[in-house]
Amino acid sequence: MKARFLGSLGLSLAALWAAAAPFQPNYDEDKVPEYRLPDPLVLPNGKPIEDAKTWEKKGRPAILKLFTEHVYGRAPGRPAGMKFQTWSYDRRALDGKATRKEIIIYLTGKTNGPSLELLIYLPNQALKPVPVFLGLNYFGNQSVHPDPAIKMTERWLRQSKDDTVVNNRATEKSRGCQASRWAIEQALERGFAVATFYYGDIEPDHEEGWKTGVRAALSKQGPNTVYGPSDWGALAAWAWGLSRAMDYIEKDRDLDARRVVVFGHSRHGKAALWAGAVDTRFAIVISNDSGCGGAALSRRRFGETVERINTVFPHWFCGLFKQYNNNEDALPVDQHQLIALIAPRPVYVASADKDLWADPKGEFLAAKHAEPVYRLYGLPGLGVEQMPATNTPVGGHIGYHLRAGAHDITAYDWEQYLRFAARHFGMP
Ligand code: GCU
Numbered sequence: 001m002k003a004r005f006l007g008s009l010g011l012s013l014a015a016l017w018a019a020a021a022p023f024q025p026n027y028d029e030d031k032v033p034e035y036r037l038p039d040p041l042v043l044p045n046g047k048p049i050e051d052a053k054t055w056e057k058k059g060r061p062a063i064l065k066l067f068t069e070h071v072y073g074r075a076p077g078r079p080a081g082m083k084f085q086t087w088s089y090d091r092r093a094l095d096g097k098a099t100r101k102e103i104i105i106y107l108t109g110k111t112n113g114p115s116l117e118l119l120i121y122l123p124n125q126a127l128k129p130v131p132v133f134l135g136l137n138y139f140g141n142q143s144v145h146p147d148p149a150i151k152m153t154e155r156w157l158r159q160s161k162d163d164t165v166v167n168n169r170a171t172e173k174s175r176g177c178q179a180s181r182w183a184i185e186q187a188l189e190r191g192f193a194v195a196t197f198y199y200g201d202i203e204p205d206h207e208e209g210w211k212t213g214v215r216a217a218l219s220k221q222g223p224n225t226v227y228g229p230s231d232w233g234a235l236a237a238w239a240w241g242l243s244r245a246m247d248y249i250e251k252d253r254d255l256d257a258r259r260v261v262v263f264g265h266s267r268h269g270k271a272a273l274w275a276g277a278v279d280t281r282f283a284i285v286i287s288n289d290s291g292c293g294g295a296a297l298s299r300r301r302f303g304e305t306v307e308r309i310n311t312v313f314p315h316w317f318c319g320l321f322k323q324y325n326n327n328e329d330a331l332p333v334d335q336h337q338l339i340a341l342i343a344p345r346p347v348y349v350a351s352a353d354k355d356l357w358a359d360p361k362g363e364f365l366a367a368k369h370a371e372p373v374y375r376l377y378g379l380p381g382l383g384v385e386q387m388p389a390t391n392t393p394v395g396g397h398i399g400y401h402l403r404a405g406a407h408d409i410t411a412y413d414w415e416q417y418l419r420f421a422a423r424h425f426g427m428p
Contacts, residue, residue, distance in 0.1 A: 025303050027356050035299035038333055040340045041372050052344070052376040059373075064277065064341055066332045071293070072274050073232035073318030075240040076218055081109030084248050087117070087151060091124070094147065098188050099124055102141075102151050105248055107214060114217040116201035117141060118245055119150060122254055123188040131192050131259035131425055133417075134245055134282075136199040136238060136268040137182075139164065139174055144196055145184055146176030156204045156212070181265065183414035190418050191427055193255055195245060199268065202241035203234050207315050213237060229320040235267070235293070236318070239275035246281050259283050261421050265409040266358075267316070270294035277341035284424060286348045286417050288409045291358025293317060295349045297335050297366050299328045302359040306331075335362075336369035339398070343370070344377040346424045348399035348417060353390050355407040361387060367398050374398060395420075 026032070040063065041049045049059045068074050083106040093100035099122040107114045119141040122130060137144050140153030143164075152174075157165045164174035187194045199205065203213030210216055211223035215237050219225040232240070242262055250257040261284040264272035269290025276285030287295045292304035293316065307325035310317065324331045339347055349367040351360030364387045371381030380396030388394045391412070393401040399420045403412055422428065 023308050025305070025308075025357065026301060027303065029302075029361070032300050032302055035297075035329060037297070037299065037336060037369055038331075039372075040337050040370070041376075044332075049376070055343075055373060055376050060341060063333060063337050067274075067277065067338060067341070069230040069318070070320050070324075070332055071317055072236040072239070072321075073227075074230055075232040075236045075278075078244070078247060079108050079218065082107055082244065082247060083109045084251065088149070090149065093121065093149070094145075094185070094188070097124060097185070098122060099254075100147070100149065103248055103252075105244055107244060108217070114202075114214045116197045116241055116244065117151060117153070118195055118197045118248060119144070120193055120195045120252075120255070121145075121184055121188060122193045123191055126191040128254045129256035130254065131256050131261070131421065131427070132195050132249060133187055133192050133261045133263060133421070134195045134242060134249070135263045135265075136242070136271060137178060137196045138199065138268070139178055140170045140198045140200075141196060142170060142175045143178040144176075144182040145179055148175065150175070153198050153200070155198060155200050156209075157200060158205065180411075181409045183411055183418070186411070186414060187418060190422060192261075192418065192421070195249065195255075197241070197245060199238050199241070199271070203237045205234065205267075205315075210234065210237070210315060214240070227319060230318050233317045233321075234313075234315045235271050235274055238268070238271035239278060242271065242275040243279045243281075246279065250281075257281065259425050261286060261417070263288065263417060265289060266291065266294075266407065267313075270316075273338055273342075276345070276347070277338055280345070282345070284346045284348070284421055285342050286350075286420075287363075288350050288413055289352055289355050289358050289407050290349075291355075291363070293335075294358075294363075295335055295339065295366050296359040296362035297369075298324070298331060299334055300359060300362045300365075301328060302362055303357040304359070334366070336366040339366055339370035340373035343373040344379055344397065346397050346399070346420065348395070348420050350399075350401050350403060350413055350416065352403045352405050352407055354405055358407065360402055364400055364402070367395075367400050370398060393420075 087102040142150040262282040263286035265288040269287040381398045390404040
């Protein structure tokens, strides 16, 4: 009895210690375990995929289903009765260079129901309809540009260390606080519109956030919903929101819904990849430093791991994904297949050399291992065998660069994305 008691005490102390010990990411390439990636050209029944038709009919749906059930969770479709309201319209924004529109999307059609606020800048000097860069923002639309006329978000925001967010609300100081991440003028000059909304419109980013977001609003049980293992997590909800913005874009005659680039940085890069995988209306997909659960291969366990992401962000993925904590080899998919789901549409993956947490090499390798699916369409993938040096963009239908610097999205990154999109859209 005594021995058993001590034995169980010993075990729980060990468990306590493991929980309290800080996570030690592996940043040593020599310590990356050996792993075998699932072959994107083999069907779950073991049959090979030899042509694009079989990929589209069988391979793609099978992989999409595995990602849905095991990683991101199942989202509902487009809700009935969605309504769009023009909140503001100014043809002389940004010194006359742009038209600024703000659209409120009432997701269930009810003005007291869930909504998202879409900010759009359109180049005045371009032939309409114009192609669009669409991405989520972290601190409200007013954070992407100092333009004083942007409607300030009134929603919950993560507390910031400076005075841009006080009591979880944006302050006037937050205007333009993320402007370095948004090359709006450059995009406009190149003939693109830029559209964005605050991701917290869809779901506040914390463990209980879903209760005041669309996941509860669209569920009959509301905040009492008990999620099944493959029901949607927050990333799937944010991706779903991007598709709802696309629903609006399809209705706006100034915007070209056939040329929409969905992009995102970090967790928004994960959401952009999933949005692009699920919703083939997105013509180009761009992942900036998306890392674990985004473009990086999970099996490498370099930097952030599945267990770590599921522990710190338990709301991001579906319940079943937790089954792969410290058990990556059991995953029925890996992230190269997420990139492959975007084929034959152009996709761009970017890393930063100081951003080891996101595993730049794992991001490059995922892009590389998506190539076989692009080849089914006779399309070049990356066009290189080795990871390129810093600030050396490569790629055909799969673009890649390793920017020198930290985890961020910068003017350099935008420059590559604008050029990549212009090339694929046949723009100057
Ligand atoms: C954390 C998280 C990453 C995520 C990043 C971000 O670092 O671990 O997975 O990409 O936040 O969104 O900035």
